[in-house]
Each structure stands twice: as structure tokens, then as C-alpha cells.
Amino acid sequence: MSESKPGFRPAMTWLHSWAGLVLGLLLMTIWWTGTLSVFDKEIDRWMQPETRIAAPEQRISADAIVERVLTERPDGTLSSLLIYLPEERVPFYEVHAEFENAESYRGRLHPGTGEELGDEVSLAASGFLYPMHYRLHSGAVGYIAVALATFMMMVLLVTGVVIHRKIFTDFFTFRANRKSRRSTLDLHNVTGTIFLPFHFLICLSGFAIFxxxxxxxxxxFVQLADPENRAVELFYAADNDAYYSREAAGEPAEMLAMAPMVAQAETIWRDRYGVEAKADRIDVTHYGDANAVVEVRRHFPSNRTEAHRDSINFDGATGAVLTNFEASPLRKTRTWLEGFHQVRFDHWPIRWLYLVAGLSGCVLIGTGFLFWAASRRRKEAAQPFKVRLVDTIAVGSITGLVLATGAFLVVNRVLPLDAAALGIERAGLEVRCFFYVWLLTFVHAAIRKQRAWMEQCRAIAVLAVSAVALNWLTTGDHLLAAIGKDLWPIVGVDLSLLSTALIAALAAGRLRSKMRQVEEAAVATHRRDMGSPSGAAGTVANRAE
Amino acid sequence: MMPVARRVGYGIVMALRFFAICVIGWFLASGVAGLAGIALHAVGVPLSDGMLATSLLSYIFYIVIVIWGFVDRTSIWRPLTVVGLAALTIMAAGALAPGVLDT
Known part of the structure; x- marks a missing residue:
């Protein structure tokens, strides 16, 4: 290599540019799906109309729910059970049961009647967008890719701070009327500086979860050389202390009611924290065995930031408290970070702020892409392929991702409940639609070049309005009806879609007028050149070259 | 403007450097975190707390490794050092782990 050694700041600039470019698509996917996941339960209720129920005045107990499950499967002996209790954002019971004959049951039950709400025919946000955020629907490879992206995002944030000479000035500088390259960089700097604490903490807290x-x-990898080596278990110790388990006794025993255990757990937590505390999850292992364990959890407290902290294990046969988990100070730090990232506490203004801050991360990544391409477009006119490739990836990962999400919502309202094709069930068809539309946006960007931005913005506007209209047509819950029924999650999603449509339409209009200006300027230059003798001669000479 | 062959060669070298520092750097950060956790356990910190603390701090190790690795991107020794140290720390953690886990 003949490169001379650069200084620290130029070296960090190089790292910031290239690492951002290489990981931009991955980072954008993670940020966009993570941002949407802030309102995952609300999107779920939009995509699964059967769950748009009102909270009943009187809730039936978890024991009545278990009875209901057992009457559904009279021939099965229950072995384990997981019940998510109703809460404000998810106002129904979710039950996952395993039977000894290896069968399983999964259902969503009405909190007032215990009736099933119907088959879950869409993965919606909790089943698709949220897992996409942390594992990209690619199993272990997805987890590893997200891990690497998380690490590198923090490197990008640190190098971003290092390379800015005037970070305080950047905080207040956005010159929207300057040339697009300058205003893109301003927007990149403004979003990067204003939301820097959030961006860093959200990366750190996402990292803390895993x-x-x-x-x-x-x-x-040590096990590749020595399969007996247990080094991998070292870090399991960081998670294991919160879990309790014991072997089954093999002797049947009558299960005690779970409602008093839930009440006892809530009393213990209320005494511990001095505020009202609601359990949100019951986990039963070895159901009907003398060693049955009933774990009552407060996974996501509604009035605290911390998550995964409160867990009490009861003996299923005697009701005795087996363990009452008390987090160490260090673990409390981690539970706070986990809660900060998963934002399951009840605080609507903060939830909206999370959305804004999450979108700022998307803007940060998107403008980084655009600035790279705009800079190289001038510098590397002889290498148009490189710039076009980055342009294509930028279009696909910015407007393409939004377009794919819009298609995901629209197809959810269009497909019949029993839709299936090529052995793929309805939920799978929705997911495939998302990926195929996303892929098409890249192809479209490669073919249509700069026009792709405008055309995809138009498509986003059309899809977003269509989604709202289709929701009205298929469920009857138009905006006013949803407000009348107190279905605020539906109102929120519909209004967000309409806002997206408006922004996309405005962006498409602005892009159109800019393109027209560029075209008119090009035509005027051409006419001027053709009109003057030197220009005509120059044009002829250029053609000859 | 670099000739095509040189450009391709530069791209390959940079991709290898990126892999060595950014991916193997993760291994090094993890190995250092494992050894630090073992050291904390040796001085009486509970294993769960020690491993939790060092796993949370491993991101700082990682940032330092990547920044150090790219400060001089012409150096062949930096990526090689990262790879070598990663192998050493991972092997050391592998050798010490049974003694810690069985106590």
C-alpha cells in the first residue's frame, strides 16, 4: 500500500464513512423495525381485528382460563403452561400449553368470558416486525448480524463524535435551502447531535438484553477444538441466577388455585416497592406433579422502567414460596437497561418520544447514505457503478423499507382469513409479501435511478391511504367509529398512516419539482450551446471525442 | 486513479482488515471479558455478577479495539495483533473456565 499514515481524526472519518456504508442497510432495517416495535401491540390490534375488544368490568381468573383449556383438550394431560395476563395494551389472555402427548395449544382468550378470540392468522408486529428487529428472521445468523451491527453502531456514534470539530454548532445548524449535499450533512449532524444520548443508550440497552x-x-468456538470444554457456560452465569427449576417427582398431585398465588406475589411486590404492582405472567412447569412449580412474574411493570426483575416461585401442590428473586444492584442496572429498551411501561408521551427518537436514528442512517453518494458522485465521476450501487441500496433501505411495511399492512387487510398458497399459510404470505416488495424496490431503484425516490414516495402515499381505507372497509372501524369505540390504538395507527401518506406525497411533489428544474436547466443549456457558434462547435467537438 | 487490479486488491485487503478487526475484535472483546470475569471471581465477586459486569463492559473493549485497529489502516500488525490476542484470550478463558464453573 502506498497510502500515507493519516492522523487520528481523518482515520476516524474513514472508519465512520465506510463502516456506515457497509452496515447501512442492516442498521436501517434494525432501526426501522425497532422504531415500529415501540407501538407493536397497537399495530397488532390493527392487523388482528379480532383482538379489538373492550376490557370487561369483571375479569375471570387464570384458573378459569386453565379449566377452559383443559375442557378444550379433555384427552390431554397438561405438562406445562404459560399464561400472559391481560393488560391495558393487550387486553386478553394469551395461553401456551404443552401436553404430555407432545401436543400443544396456543390461544388468545377473552378476559371476561374465556371464549377464544379466533385463530391468529397474522404475525403482525409482535410476531414479525419485532423479531425482525433483533434476529432478522434468519435464526442464529440473524442474531449474530444484529450483534455485530449493534457493536458497530456504537463505534459509529463514537467516531461520529470524534470527527466533528464543531459539535455544539452542529446542534443548531440546519441549512435546508443550501445545496442538497450540504443540507443532507446538516440533517445528519443535527439528528446525530440532538439525539446522541438516546442513540447511544438505545444501542447499549439493546446490547444489554443479549x-x-x-x-x-x-x-x-472453543468447543470446535475441544467438544467437552465448558467455556461457553461462563457467561450463562450472567443470566442463570434469576431462574429456578427442579425435576418432576413423578407423583401426581392436586394443583392449587393460582389466583391466591398471584395475589400473594402482588402483595409482596407492593410491600417491596411501596406502589401498586400487577403480575403479568404465570409460568407453570410439571403441571399436576408433586413438584409442580408456579412462577408468577412481573415481566414488564407498568409503573417502573425496569423489566424482568420480579419473579416469585410457588410450590404448585402446597402453595409455599420456593424463591423470591431479589436482584443484586448490578442486575438492577441491567434490568433498568432492558426496561429502557423494551419500553413496556405505561407512559404515552414517552412512547411517542421514543418513536420520534427512533425515526431520528433512521434519518441519521439515511442521510449518511445520501451524503456518501452525493460526495462520491462528484469525486468519482469515472466510477458511476459504485455510486449507482450505493444509490440503489439507499433507495431500497429508506423508501423501500417503508414501502414494504405499507405492503405488509395492505396485504393483511386484503387476504381472506383462510388464504393459503403453495403450502404457505396466511401469516407466511404476509411476510413473503413484505420481502418480495422490498426486493422489488431495489430492482426498481436500479432501473429508475434518481426517479425511484419520487416514484417510491408516491407508492408509499398510495399504500398508506389504501391501508386506512381497507381497514375501514374490512372492519368498519373508520377513524370516527374507532374514536367512538375507544379504540385508540386503531386511531393512532390510522393517523400515523395518514401522516406518512402526507409526508410521502409532499416529498414526491418536491422531488418532482426539483427534477423538472434540473431538466429545464439542462434543456436551456443545450439550446444555448446549440444557438452560439462556439457552443455548437463545442458540442460537435464533444461528440467527436 | 488506481488501476483495476490494484483497486480490487485494495478492496480485498480492506475487507480482510475489516473482518479481522470488526469480527475477530468481537472475539477478543469477549475473551477479555471472560478473563476479567474469571479474575473478578477469583477475588471473591459472585460469578453471576462478575460475568454480568464484564459482558456489559465488553462493548467498551470492542470500541477501543476497533478504533485502535483503524487508527493506522496501513499497518499489517494491528489486525494480526487482534487475531492473535483473540486466539490467546479465548484459549485462556477455555482453559480456566472449568476451574471456575466447578467451584
Missing amino acids: AGWYASIPLS
Whole structure:
């Protein structure tokens, strides 16, 4: 290499540009799906109309729900059970049951009557967009890719701070009327500086959720050389202390009612924290065995940031408290980080702020892409392929991702409930639609070049309005009806879609007028050249070259 | 303007450097975190707390490794050092782990 050694700041600029470029698509996918996941339960209720129920005045107990499940499967002996209790954002019971004959049951039950709400025919946000955020629907490879992206995002944030000489000035500088390259960089700097604390903390907290697992992945490679080596278990210790388990006794025993255990757990937590505390999950292992364990959890407290902290294990046969987990100070730090990232506490203004801050991350990544392409377009006119490739990826990962999400919502309202094709069920068809539309946006961007931005913005506007209209047509819940029924999640999603349509339409209009100006300027220059003798001669000479 | 062959060669070298520092750097961060956790356990910190602390801090190790690795991107020793140290720390953690886990 003949490159001379650069200084620290230029070296960090190089790292910031190239790492951002290489990982931009991945980072955009993670940020966009993560941002949408802030309102995952609301999107779920929009995409699964059967769950648009009002909270009943009197809720039936978890024991009545278990009875209901057992009457559904009279021939099965229950072995384990997981019940998510109703809450404000998910106002129904969710039950996952395993039977000894290896059968399983999964259902969503009405909190007032215990009736099933119907088959879950869409993965919606909790089943698709949220897992996409942390594993990209690609199994272990997806987890590893997200881990690497999380690490690198923090490197990008640190190098971003290092390379800015005037970070305080950047905080207040956005020159929207300057040339697009300058205003793109301004927007990149403004979003990067204003939301820097949020961006850093959201990366750190996302990392904290999987920290033990991420750290253990490299250690698992020791087993390639020595299969007996247990180094990989080192970091499991970071997670294991919160879990309790014991072997089944093999002797049947009558299960005690769970409602008093839930009440006892809530009393213990109320005494511990001095505020009202609601359990949100019951996990039963070895159901009907003398060693049955009933774990009552407060996974996501509504009035605290911390998550995954409160867990009490009861003996299923005697009701005795087996363990009452008390987090160490260090674990409390982690539970706070987890809660901060998963934002399951009840605070609507903060939830909206999360959305805004999440979108700012998308803008940060998107403008980084655009600035790179705009800079190289001038510098590397002889290498148009490189710039076109980045342009294509930028279009696909910015407007393409939004367009694919719009298609996901629209197809959810269009497909019949029993739709299936090529052995793929309805939920799978929705997911495939998302990926195929996303792929098409890249192809479209490669073919249509700069026009792709405008055309995809138009398509986003059309899809967003269509989604709102289709929701009205298929469920009857238009905006006023939803307000009348207190279906605020539906109102929120519809209004967000309409806002998206408006922004996309405005962006398409602005892009159109800019393109027209560029075209008119090009035509005027051409006419001027043709009109003057030197211009005509120059044009002829250029053609000859 | 670099000739095509040189450009391709530069791209390959940079991709290898990126892999060595950014991916193997993760291994090094993890190995250092594992050894630090073992050291904390040796001085009396509970294993769960020690491993939790070092796994959370491993991102700082990672940032330092990547920044150090790219400060001089003409150096062949930096990526090689990352790879070598990653192998050493992972092997050391592998050798010390049974003693810690069985206590």
C-alpha cells in the first residue's frame, strides 16, 4: 500500500464513512423495525381485528382460563403452561400449553368470558416486525448480524463524535435551502447531535438484553477444538441466577388455585416497592406433579422502567414460596437497561418520544447514505457503478423499507382469513409479501435511478391511504367509529398512516419539482450551446471525442 | 486513479482488515471479558455478577479495539495483533473456565 499514515481524526472519518456504508442497510432495517416495535401491540390490534375488544368490568381468573383449556383438550394431560395476563395494551389472555402427548395449544382468550378470540392468522408486529428487529428472521445468523451491527453502531456514534470539530454548532445548524449535499450533512449532524444520548443508550440497552449471549458466542468456538470444554457456560452465569427449576417427582398431585398465588406475589411486590404492582405472567412447569412449580412474574411493570426483575416461585401442590428473586444492584442496572429498551411501561408521551427518537436514528442512517453518494458522485465521476450501487441500496433501505411495511399492512387487510398458497399459510404470505416488495424496490431503484425516490414516495402515499381505507372497509372501524369505540390504538395507527401518506406525497411533489428544474436547466443549456457558434462547435467537438 | 487490479486488491485487503478487526475484535472483546470475569471471581465477586459486569463492559473493549485497529489502516500488525490476542484470550478463558464453573 502506498497510502500515507493519516492522523487520528481523518482515520476516524474513514472508519465512520465506510463502516456506515457497509452496515447501512442492516442498521436501517434494525432501526426501522425497532422504531415500529415501540407501538407493536397497537399495530397488532390493527392487523388482528379480532383482538379489538373492550376490557370487561369483571375479569375471570387464570384458573378459569386453565379449566377452559383443559375442557378444550379433555384427552390431554397438561405438562406445562404459560399464561400472559391481560393488560391495558393487550387486553386478553394469551395461553401456551404443552401436553404430555407432545401436543400443544396456543390461544388468545377473552378476559371476561374465556371464549377464544379466533385463530391468529397474522404475525403482525409482535410476531414479525419485532423479531425482525433483533434476529432478522434468519435464526442464529440473524442474531449474530444484529450483534455485530449493534457493536458497530456504537463505534459509529463514537467516531461520529470524534470527527466533528464543531459539535455544539452542529446542534443548531440546519441549512435546508443550501445545496442538497450540504443540507443532507446538516440533517445528519443535527439528528446525530440532538439525539446522541438516546442513540447511544438505545444501542447499549439493546446490547444489554443479549450481553451474556453475545459474549458467549465467541467462546463457543472453543468447543470446535475441544467438544467437552465448558467455556461457553461462563457467561450463562450472567443470566442463570434469576431462574429456578427442579425435576418432576413423578407423583401426581392436586394443583392449587393460582389466583391466591398471584395475589400473594402482588402483595409482596407492593410491600417491596411501596406502589401498586400487577403480575403479568404465570409460568407453570410439571403441571399436576408433586413438584409442580408456579412462577408468577412481573415481566414488564407498568409503573417502573425496569423489566424482568420480579419473579416469585410457588410450590404448585402446597402453595409455599420456593424463591423470591431479589436482584443484586448490578442486575438492577441491567434490568433498568432492558426496561429502557423494551419500553413496556405505561407512559404515552414517552412512547411517542421514543418513536420520534427512533425515526431520528433512521434519518441519521439515511442521510449518511445520501451524503456518501452525493460526495462520491462528484469525486468519482469515472466510477458511476459504485455510486449507482450505493444509490440503489439507499433507495431500497429508506423508501423501500417503508414501502414494504405499507405492503405488509395492505396485504393483511386484503387476504381472506383462510388464504393459503403453495403450502404457505396466511401469516407466511404476509411476510413473503413484505420481502418480495422490498426486493422489488431495489430492482426498481436500479432501473429508475434518481426517479425511484419520487416514484417510491408516491407508492408509499398510495399504500398508506389504501391501508386506512381497507381497514375501514374490512372492519368498519373508520377513524370516527374507532374514536367512538375507544379504540385508540386503531386511531393512532390510522393517523400515523395518514401522516406518512402526507409526508410521502409532499416529498414526491418536491422531488418532482426539483427534477423538472434540473431538466429545464439542462434543456436551456443545450439550446444555448446549440444557438452560439462556439457552443455548437463545442458540442460537435464533444461528440467527436 | 488506481488501476483495476490494484483497486480490487485494495478492496480485498480492506475487507480482510475489516473482518479481522470488526469480527475477530468481537472475539477478543469477549475473551477479555471472560478473563476479567474469571479474575473478578477469583477475588471473591459472585460469578453471576462478575460475568454480568464484564459482558456489559465488553462493548467498551470492542470500541477501543476497533478504533485502535483503524487508527493506522496501513499497518499489517494491528489486525494480526487482534487475531492473535483473540486466539490467546479465548484459549485462556477455555482453559480456566472449568476451574471456575466447578467451584
